[in-house]
Each structure stands twice: as C-alpha cells, then as structure tokens.
Amino acid sequence: MSARPDPLDPSAATLLGDSAYPESQVSVGGATYWLEGSGAGGKRLVAVASEESTFDGFTGTVETVDGKARLVADITADNALALRSALPWLNPSRMGLHTSVGFGDRLGLATPGHVRALKAVGAPVRPVFAQQSIREMGRCHRSPRNVLDDATWGAFQAGWTDPVGGDADHLEQIEDIDHTAAAGFAFFTLDPKAEVDPEAEHADAATIRAKVEALDWPGLESDLASFTKAYVGRRIDLEHESVELEEESVLRAMAKYGPSLSHAMAMYRRLEEKGIDCEVEFAVDETDYPTKPAEHVVVVSELKRLGMDFISFAPRFVGRFEKGVEYIGDLDELRRDFEVHAGLARALGPYKLSLHSGSDKYSTYPLIAEATRGVVHLKTAGTSWAEALRVIAQNDPDLMRQILTLALDSFEANRKSYHLSCDPAKIPTDPTDDEVARLMDVVDSRQVLHVGYGAILEEFGQRMYQVWNNNEEELYGVIADHFVKHLEPFAPHAQ
Numbered sequence: 099m100s101a102r103p104d105p106l107d108p109s110a111a112t113l114l115g116d117s118a119y120p121e122s123q124v125s126v127g128g129a130t131y132w133l134e135g136s137g138a139g140g141k142r143l144v145a146v147a148s149e150e151s152t153f154d155g156f157t158g159t160v161e162t163v164d165g166k167a168r169l170v171a172d173i174t175a176d177n178a179l180a181l182r183s184a185l186p187w188l189n190p191s192r193m194g195l196h197t198s199v200g201f202g203d204r205l206g207l208a209t210p211g212h213v214r215a216l217k218a219v220g221a222p223v224r225p226v227f228a229q230q231s232i233r234e235m236g237r238c239h240r241s242p243r244n245v246l247d248d249a250t251w252g253a254f255q256a257g258w259t260d261p262v263g264g265d266a267d268h269l270e271q272i273e274d275i276d277h278t279a280a281a282g283f284a285f286f287t288l289d290p291k292a293e294v295d296p297e298a299e300h301a302d303a304a305t306i307r308a309k310v311e312a313l314d315w316p317g318l319e320s321d322l323a324s325f326t327k328a329y330v331g332r333r334i335d336l337e338h339e340s341v342e343l344e345e346e347s348v349l350r351a352m353a354k355y356g357p358s359l360s361h362a363m364a365m366y367r368r369l370e371e372k373g374i375d376c377e378v379e380f381a382v383d384e385t386d387y388p389t390k391p392a393e394h395v396v397v398v399s400e401l402k403r404l405g406m407d408f409i410s411f412a413p414r415f416v417g418r419f420e421k422g423v424e425y426i427g428d429l430d431e432l433r434r435d436f437e438v439h440a441g442l443a444r445a446l447g448p449y450k451l452s453l454h455s456g457s458d459k460y461s462t463y464p465l466i467a468e469a470t471r472g473v474v475h476l477k478t479a480g481t482s483w484a485e486a487l488r489v490i491a492q493n494d495p496d497l498m499r500q501i502l503t504l505a506l507d508s509f510e511a512n513r514k515s516y517h518l519s520c521d522p523a524k525i526p527t528d529p530t531d532d533e534v535a536r537l538m539d540v541v542d543s544r545q546v547l548h549v550g551y552g553a554i555l556e557e558f559g560q561r562m563y564q565v566w567n568n569n570e571e572e573l574y575g576v577i578a579d580h581f582v583k584h585l586e587p588f589a590p591h592a593q
C-alpha cells in the first residue's frame with residue numbers, strides 16, 4: 099500500500115452529493131474515499147471501488163451501484179482504524195528533525211481549521227494534530243484513541259495527505275506509556291517533573307552534596323566519582339560563546355534533575371519494550387525554575403549515556419509562558435536563552451528544541467525559529483479551545499454568560515497545575531453581548547475560560563457541541579486565522 103494518495107479518480111467527483119466535503123475526496127489503491135454530512139451534525143464515510151473486498155476492514159454497508167462497490171460507514175473507532183490502514187499517511191509517524199508544530203485539540207473538532215492554516219501558510223511544517231496530555235484527557239473524559247481518531251477524521255475531512263505526528267503529551271507515569279502506545283501514538287513526551295527537586299535551586303553546598311550522594315547511583319548506572327570526572331571542568335564551545343561546567347553547577351544540576359532521570363528512563367524502557375516505531379521528547383518545561391545551560395548539558399548527556407534516544411528537549415525557558423497569553427518577560431533575555439539552548443542542541447545532538455505552552459506567544463516565534471534554524475517543535479494545547487469559545491460567544495451569548503459564571507465559580511479548582519496571572523475579580527459577572535464578544539481578547543477572562551474546560555464541558559458540553567456543529571465553517575475559519583499567526587513566523591526557517 100502506497101504511503102501517498104494516487105491522482106484523484108476523475109469519475110469519482112460526479113458521485114459527490116450536496117452534503118459531501120469535496121476536499122476530503124481522495125483516491126488510493128483503486129478506491130476513492132470521502133466524507134459527507136449525514137444530518138443533525140453527523141458525518142459518514144463513503145467510498146467506491148471496483149472490488150467489494152477493498153472494504154473488508156470497514157464496518158458498514160456495501161452495495162453495488164453502477165457496477166461499483168459502494169461503502170457507507172459510520173464515524174466509529176473501528177472505522178477510523180480501517181481508514182488509517184487504507185490511507186496510511188493518516189497514521190502518526192516519526193517527524194525527525196523537521197520543523198514541527200503540535201496543535202492540541204481538546205474538543206476533537208479543530209483539526210480541519212489546523213489544516214486550513216497549514217495550507218494557507220504553505221511552509222514545510224510537520225503537523226501533530228493528535229496531541230493531548232493525560233491531565234487534559236482526564237478532564238475532557240477522552241481516551242488516547244478518541245484523541246487519535248478525532249484527528250484522523252478531521253485530517254481526512256480537510257484533505258490532509260502529508261505525514262502527521264501523534265503526541266502522547268506530558269506522560270508522567272509508566273502506565274501512561276501503555277495506554278497511549280496501544281492507541282497508536284508515535285511521539286511520546288516524557289515529563290518526570292514530579293521527580294525534579296526544586297529545593298536544589300537555592301540549597302547550600304552541603305545540602306547539594308548530601309542530595310547528590312543520596313542519589314540512586316546504581317540505578318543511574320554510575321557513581322559520584324565517575325559523574326564528577328565526566329563533567330567538572332568541561333567546556334562546551336558554541337559558535338558565539340562557551341558553557342563552562344564548574345563543580346558547583348554540575349552537582350546542583352544533578353541534585354535537581356537526578357531522580358527525574360531515573361524515572362524518565364523507566365518510562366523510556368517501557369516504551370522500548372514495545373518495539374514500536376516512535377520518537378521521544380524529554381520535557382521539564384513545567385518545573386519551577388529556568389533550565390540553566392549547565393543543567394541542559396548534564397541532563398541531556400546523562401540521558402544519552404543511559405541510552406535514551408530523544409528527538410527533542412523542552413527546557414523551562416526564562417520568563418513566563420502562561421496559558422493562552424503573550425510571553426511575559428524580557429525578550430532580549432529570552433533571545434539569549436534560546437540561543438544558548440539551541441547552540442547546545444546542535445553541539446550535543448542535533449535534537450530539536452521544543453517550546454511548550456507555545457500558543458499566543460507571538461513575540462517569541464521569530465526568536466526561536468531563528469535561534470534553532472528551524473530545528474524546533476512548537477507545542478500549543480488549549481488555544482483551539484479558547485478560540486472555539488468565540489464561536490459560542492458569537493452565536494449564543496446567553497450560553498456564554500452561563501459558561502463564564504461556571505468558569506468563575508470553579509476557577510480555584512481549575513487553575514491547579516497551570517501557570518496563570520489573571521485576576522477573576524476584574525471580569526464582568528453579568529457582561530453585555532459586546533462584553534461577551536470580547537471575553538477571549540482580555541487576559542483575565544481568557545485565562546479563566548482557558549483552564550475551565552473540564553468543568554465547562556461537563557456541564558454545557560452537549561449544547562456547546564451543537565453550536566459548533568451548526569457553525570463549523572465559522573469555527574474552522576476562526577481557528578485557521580489564529581494558527582496562521584502562529585505558523586507564519588516559522589515559515590522562513592521551516593525545513
């Protein structure tokens with residue numbers, strides 16, 4: 099089976115009904131597939147082929163129409179799997195060092211908008227449509243397969259025929275590996291933040307030494323003397339600067355990250371046992387303190403020594419990367435931070451530098467795109483959800499007011515584990531229609547609504563999906579416009 103589509107069978111175009119999505123139509127292996135509406139917001143898969151047996155993997159009805167076998171099948175998990183088998187480019191695959199962007203989608207509705215943005219920008223960016231953290235899946239009551247299948251249907255609907263990634267994001271437990279690997283993800287973001295020791299940031303020398311001596315060195319397949327010898331006094335020369343490794347910073351780095359390396363390796367080995375074709379990101383972006391250059395060197399070099407093959411590294415950069423709003427911090431300082439981390443990624447790798455909580459950080463994109471020369475992964479998660487709320491505000495302001503009330507009432511629970519600076523007291527509690535329309539443009543309300551998704555979907559999900567399904571063109575347009583602004587700064591360096 100070809101990993102690419104064949105030229106579109108011209109006779110198939112005449113079969114499209116009024117409710118079909120014309121851009122979905124694709125021919126491969128002697129069959130032509132497309133998606134069409136089936137009333138009341140539902141969709142179904144339709145396909146024609148000369149042989150009935152072409153559709154053996156699908157569950158649906160097959161009839162002979164004008165001498166051809168015609169399949170009509172529901173949008174189910176089994177049929178998503180069969181579709182990925184028939185259209186293999188829809189299976190997540192490794193992205194290597196290509197410029198890549200993760201478009202998280204909490205709703206399973208946004209992918210056609212993401213595809214539109216990619217097509218509009220036209221840069222060689224590898225997309226990850228299926229991407230959700232375990233934390234978010236829990237709050238949205240989605241399974242890893244739901245996430246993957248929704249992205250499959252969305253990419254198919256919008257006519258995406260290039261490779262796609264699939265990011266099992268922010269995995270913290272070994273069992274997370276099992277669940278997401280079984281679903282078919284190809285990119286695993288290992289996040290051992292619970293094992294990173296924030297006390298090591300400011301602890302005195304004696305405490306640092308005690309922490310390092312107490313590490314599980316046999317588990318790390320090393321000992322303190324060998325570790326010290328490997329790093330202390332070393333210098334990494336970059337193009338415009340060098341990173342000197344002094345004893346103090348090396349020991350502090352290991353005190354801080356040592357336990358997290360063991361845990362990340364345990365997750366990595368679990369993944370290796372499965373023997374699947376995949377790649378890994380190592381992420382410490384949700385830790386309390388910026389990752390210093392010496393820490394970058396020690397962490398990455400130790401992971402390599404222990405046998406981890408990773409394609410990207412997500413440090414915690416300087417400044418604040420809060421949910422759904424612009425970067426908060428000094429851009430010159432951030433540029434220097436990007437430059438030194440990107441230089442290290444070239445010198446010690448190459449591997450990609452990964453920018454998390456990357457949505458809406460417009461001022462940072464040209465800086466990281468240039469510093470990394472396009473060897474970069476941009477990860478956004480909740481911004482499609484935030485933008486989708488505009489469609490609710492526009493079409494059902496009353497519903498939006500109720501959503502806001504709930505988001506405010508449940509804010510203290512929702513904000514847990516998110517970095518935010520919003521002040522809920524500044525949000526109007528009984529907003530006019532005009533104020534409702536602007537809720538997503540103001541930091542306070544945008545963040546409160548951004549993190550409120552779990553409670554909001556629980557209470558109003560059904561009504562909200564109705565609004566989105568009835569206004570899907572508007573939804574795709576809003577999301578596409580938003581993502582064009584994210585992708586364009588990467589275009590000059592994309593590779």
Ligand SMILES: [Zn+2]
Nearest residue numbers: 383384454455
């Ligand atoms: Zn992250």
